[in-house]
Amino acid sequence: MIQTDLIKGSLRTIVLKLLKENGRMYGYEITRKVEELTAGKIKLTYGALYPVLHKLESEGILITEQENYNNRIRVYYSLTEKGHSLVSEKIRELMEFIESLQGIVNPQTGPTYA
Amino acid sequence: MIQTDLIKGSLRTIVLKLLKENGRMYGYEITRKVEELTAGKIKLTYGALYPVLHKLESEGILITEQENYNNRIRVYYSLTEKGHSLVSEKIRELMEFIESLQGIVNPQTGPTYA
DNA sequence: TACATTATATAAACATCTTATATATTTTGG
């Protein structure tokens, strides 16, 4: 598994992106989705995820709905209007960051002449 | 400029990668190189860089040589043997992380059918 | 019946980064 130090700073954006794509999700589901999309390489810890979700909620970026499923409580999170208008910006920033990282780690990237 | 939150966790690897490529560098030079490689998008702060450099030195991953250039002291950093054997591993991890991020942010990536 | 999975949550400890501050020389532009 990838050392999750690397995730620092991008967790918020990852959460927002997934919620944008999937409409609404609960915490556990988010961790599973990330594992799925990264072939098991990134595993979110709940100690990091839940504080982020709660903070996003307190900032008015997410809203929660509690539902009961098999006698277990599920807390669904979804984007507010404010959240929606923020996501694209955040994703763009993250993509720009990824490109920058590639510029450093992989500086020879460019047109390949055959 | 990209919010440097995102840099968290990858700063160490960035430094190691640059030192591997350029042999030896001084702190200021590293910040310039990162700006150059990222088209000004990533600007390292000295409050982040120097502690990282000092820590890497204390861990035996870097060694320093002080030189005088125009009455200004320059502290050159370069990889130790231990450092060299660590870099490839760290770079591989970072690249894997970048790929994983892309898997999340850009899930539709794949062959494009014209 | 025991273990794995599903599900949320918090607290303490730790790591890392930003911002502010300090110091000092050389180069450049007016």
Add this chain to the structure above:
DNA sequence: CCAAAATATATAAGATGTTTATATAATGTA
């Protein structure tokens, strides 16, 4: 010639974000 910008390193306080440990509880599986 003088002021400002660039060059160069460094630390401390505060903020932020993450890991690890812990707690609770129901369902599914072997």
